[in-house]
Amino acid sequence: MNTPAAPEPSRRDGLVARPLVKAVRRPSTVDLITVELRAAIYGGTLRPGSSVREAEIAAQLGVSRGPLRESAQRLVQEGLLVTRPGAGLRVAMIDRDEVEDLYQARLAIEGHAVRVLSGLDEAQRAERAGTVRVLLAALESAVEAGTDARRIGDADLDLHYGLVESTGNHRLTAYASTLIVQTRIAALSHPEGYVVRTDILDVHRSLLRQVTEGDAEGACRTLDEHFRQTVDRLRGDLTEPFSTVAGRPDGSGYTFNPLA
Amino acid sequence: MNTPAAPEPSRRDGLVARPLVKAVRRPSTVDLITVELRAAIYGGTLRPGSSVREAEIAAQLGVSRGPLRESAQRLVQEGLLVTRPGAGLRVAMIDRDEVEDLYQARLAIEGHAVRVLSGLDEAQRAERAGTVRVLLAALESAVEAGTDARRIGDADLDLHYGLVESTGNHRLTAYASTLIVQTRIAALSHPEGYVVRTDILDVHRSLLRQVTEGDAEGACRTLDEHFRQTVDRLRGDLTEPFSTVAGRPDGSGYTFNPLA
DNA sequence: GACCGGAGGAATGTCGACAATATAACGATC
DNA sequence: GATCGTTATATTGTCGACATTCCTCCGGTC
Numbered sequence: 319m320n321t322p323a324a325p326e327p328s329r330r331d332g333l334v335a336r337p338l339v340k341a342v343r344r345p346s347t348v349d350l351i352t353v354e355l356r357a358a359i360y361g362g363t364l365r366p367g368s369s370v371r372e373a374e375i376a377a378q379l380g381v382s383r384g385p386l387r388e389s390a391q392r393l394v395q396e397g398l399l400v401t402r403p404g405a406g407l408r409v410a411m412i413d414r415d416e417v418e419d420l421y422q423a424r425l426a427i428e429g430h431a432v433r434v435l436s437g438l439d440e441a442q443r444a445e446r447a448g449t450v451r452v453l454l455a456a457l458e459s460a461v462e463a464g465t466d467a468r469r470i471g472d473a474d475l476d477l478h479y480g481l482v483e484s485t486g487n488h489r490l491t492a493y494a495s496t497l498i499v500q501t502r503i504a505a506l507s508h509p510e511g512y513v514v515r516t517d518i519l520d521v522h523r524s525l526l527r528q529v530t531e532g533d534a535e536g537a538c539r540t541l542d543e544h545f546r547q548t549v550d551r552l553r554g555d556l557t558e559p560f561s562t563v564a565g566r567p568d569g570s571g572y573t574f575n576p577l578a
Numbered sequence: 579m580n581t582p583a584a585p586e587p588s589r590r591d592g593l594v595a596r597p598l599v600k601a602v603r604r605p606s607t608v609d610l611i612t613v614e615l616r617a618a619i620y621g622g623t624l625r626p627g628s629s630v631r632e633a634e635i636a637a638q639l640g641v642s643r644g645p646l647r648e649s650a651q652r653l654v655q656e657g658l659l660v661t662r663p664g665a666g667l668r669v670a671m672i673d674r675d676e677v678e679d680l681y682q683a684r685l686a687i688e689g690h691a692v693r694v695l696s697g698l699d700e701a702q703r704a705e706r707a708g709t710v711r712v713l714l715a716a717l718e719s720a721v722e723a724g725t726d727a728r729r730i731g732d733a734d735l736d737l738h739y740g741l742v743e744s745t746g747n748h749r750l751t752a753y754a755s756t757l758i759v760q761t762r763i764a765a766l767s768h769p770e771g772y773v774v775r776t777d778i779l780d781v782h783r784s785l786l787r788q789v790t791e792g793d794a795e796g797a798c799r800t801l802d803e804h805f806r807q808t809v810d811r812l813r814g815d816l817t818e819p820f821s822t823v824a825g826r827p828d829g830s831g832y833t834f835n836p837l838a
Numbered sequence: 839g840a841c842c843g844g845a846g847g848a849a850t851g852t853c854g855a856c857a858a859t860a861t862a863a864c865g866a867t868c
Numbered sequence: 869g870a871t872c873g874t875t876a877t878a879t880t881g882t883c884g885a886c887a888t889t890c891c892t893c894c895g896g897t898c
Contacts, residue, residue, distance in 0.1 A: 346663045347851075348651060371879075382853050384644065387881090388651045391608060395655040397749070403606045404859045406880055423749040426690030434682075489657070489683040493753060607881080631849070642883050647851090664889045666850055842897075850889070859880070867872075 351379055351389035359398055359409055360499050362468075366507045370399065370407040396496045398503070412504040417552045420504060421545040424478070424497050427490055429538045431482045432525070436534035446484040447530045453477040454526055461519055467512040474514075475501060477522060481529075508552055515548070611639055611649035619658055619669055620759050622728075626767045630659065630667040656756045658763070672764040677812045680764060681805040684738070684757050687750055689798045691742045692785070696794035706744045707790045713737040714786055721779055727772045734774075735761060737782060768812055775808070 355375075358364045376386040390407050393399040400410050412420060435446055457473040464470075475498045482494035505512055515521075521544045528537035615635075618624045636646040650667050653659040660670050672680060695706055717733040724730075735758045742754035765772055775781075781804045788797040 344663055346661060348661075373879080383880090384647075384852060387644075388648050391648045391651040392655040395652040401606060401608075402860090403604055404880060405861080419747055419749055422690075422694075422745075422747050423753070426686055426750055430682075430686030430689065485682075487679055487682050489679055489757075490686055493683070497749075633849075643850090644882060662890090664850060665891080840898090842895105844893105844895085846891105846893080848889105848891080851887090853884105853886080855883090855885105857880105857882080859878105861878080862876085864875075865873090868870095 347381060347385050348389045348392070351381065351385055352392050354379060355389060355393055356396075356398065356499060359393075360502050362502075362506055364409045366409050366503050367411045368409050370409065372406065396499070398496070398499055410500075410503055411507050412500055413507055414553045417504055417549050420497065420500055421549045424494075424501070425542060425545055427482055427494050427497065428478060428541055430490065431485050431494075432529050432537040432541065433534045434485045434487075435481070435529050436532045436537060440532075443530065443532060447526065449484050450477065450480050450526060450529075453480045454522055457522060458519060467514045470514045470518065471502070471505065471512060474518060474522075504552055513551070515551070607641060607645050608649045608652070611641065611645055612652050614639060615649060615653055616656075616658065616759060619653075620762050622762075622766055624669045626669050626763050627671040628669050630669065632666065656759070658756070658759055670760075670763055671767050672760055673767055674813045677764055677809050680757065680760055681809045684754075684761070685802060685805055687742055687754050687757065688738060688801055690750065691745050691754075692789050692797040692801065693794045694745045694747075695741070695789050696792045696797060700792075703790065703792065707786065709744050710737065710740050710786060710789075713740045714782055717782060718779060727774045730774045730778070731762070731765065731772060734778060734782075764812055773811070775811070 355364070364370065370390070372383045372386055372390075376383045379386060390399055390401075394401055394407075398410055399407050401407055435443060438446065453473070453476050457470070457477055460470045460473040479491075479494055479498050483491045485491075521540065525537055525540045525544075528534075528540060615624070624630065630650070632643045632646055632650075636643045639646060650659055650661075654661055654667075658670055659667050661667055695703060698706065713733070713736050717730070717737055720730045720733040739751075739754055739758050743751045745751075781800065785797055785800045785804075788794075788800060
């Protein structure tokens with residue numbers, strides 16, 4: 319219900335109506351550097367707490383210190399890097415005291431996502447859920463392979479990201495991306511290294527089922543409980559549902575320390 | 579329940595136990611510039627869509643282009659500035675197509691906030707609500723004064739920010755701050771200028787009452803409905819609850835165009 | 839009369855260099 | 869023996885300058 323019957327004769331169609339081609343946006347150098355740095359943090363190459371010497375990293379990226387420093391400020395704003403005046407850049411650390419804060423933020427975002435998805439009509443709900451189901455399948459096969467915890471962790475975070483992305487909200491998707499990287503930082507900051515919970519498949523199957531059924535409250539409860547246990551684990555208060563085995567029969571675990 | 583009975587004799591108390599003084603953090607130049615720029619955008623000095631010439635702004639700030647450009651990247655990450663390669667910086671515009679996205683994000687954050695607050699026990703709930711009640715009083719007196727819409731808008735946004743801040747979550751608070759500034763950008767981007775809805779006090783009184791009573795679902799519904807109408811208004815589909823009068827008897831309105 | 843193309847000007851993107859600061863190592867002192 | 873003060877090194881914070889790119893204006897052309 320917008321501009322009911324006014325053809326706007328003064329303007330030409332091409333200027334006001336829907337464009338026929340998608341606008342392209344050439345990425346700036348800072349864009350490229352930022353992607354690279356974020357990937358290095360997410361991948362564990364730049365370890366939490368380690369210092370980022372500008373000259374060294376800039377040289378590896380093939381640029382000068384200027385663009386690198388500009389890009390670094392984006393990551394500072396994201397909470398992935400921290401600066402102390404005169405002491406330069408460090409990769410952020412997310413320790414016991416901050417884990418609760420982080421997962422509360424994730425609950426806000428992802429809780430909203432599952433509410434939105436659950437509230438859709440059945441046709442759209444099935445469509446969006448299908449997208450996420452692919453990610454669940456990827457998680458299942460990662461657990462099936464069972465070689466290292468990092469791959470499982472990747473699939474896990476991919477799924478949570480996809481959950482938010484499937485709402486179509488650009489802002490929340492971008493913020494989810496930030497929180498996902500912070501989650502990885504928190505995992506890498508944990509002294510025992512990367513640990514996957516044993517019931518990871520059960521949790522996510524339940525979550526997806528509840529979303530598919532339109533059970534918003536149930537899905538939120540699942541998220542909340544899942545996050546709560548993970549927080550306790552990362553804070554060192556809980557070890558029970560996180561035995562190092564995740565569905566493998568021989569008892570050898572997924573505990574994986576990428577720092578080693 | 580953490581490290582049950584281990585006094586950790588090898589480490590000295592001062593290194594592991596609670597510090598006696600609060601850590602200070604001297605702000606960097608980029609920090610200061612960022613605050614200044616954000617305030618200029620929020621205040622309307624830097625108008626949505628206007629270009630930010632680096633040399634000019636840097637000179638006004640009393641710094642070189644380097645630090646300014648670094649600071650600008652923080653605001654780019656926040657979505658307050660946009661860059662096109664070669665074409666420099668512009669203040670972001672949030673038009674019809676983006677308003678929905680923005681207010682959905684706010685609903686995610688603020689909805690979570692009111693859920694958290696509503697879920698507290700009565701004592702804490704009363705305490706936090708008291709903090710927000712001060713902001714409601716400020717909004718009331720701004721409406722009472724009724725001189726310009728901008729002051730009312732400030733009080734409105736202050737209240738919503740305070741709602742999130744009172745949860746104590748640093749990440750969500752920081753993100754709320756970003757979304758608040760974007761909300762201001764959206765308002766300033768509106769061709770008709772700054773408009774305040776007539777029932778602004780009713781809405782926020784209801785909201786705060788519901789939070790105080792622990793009615794999470796009701797508070798979320800209030801937020802949702804309020805945002806929905808505002809989105810419709812900003813998209814130009816709705817004018818009804820936004821007549822220019824907000825509680826004043828003489829009919830003269832709050833419509834205020836800061837661009838004029 | 840509107841569109842296309844080119845020259846002029848201005849602003850950006852990037853770099854190297856310098857001064858200021860923090861860190862580390864070393865020695866002196868209680 | 870531990871702490872404090874000093875020195876040396878390395879890194880950062882900031883600036884000015886240059887090449888490149890984009891925007892605007894103007895004339896030519898259909």
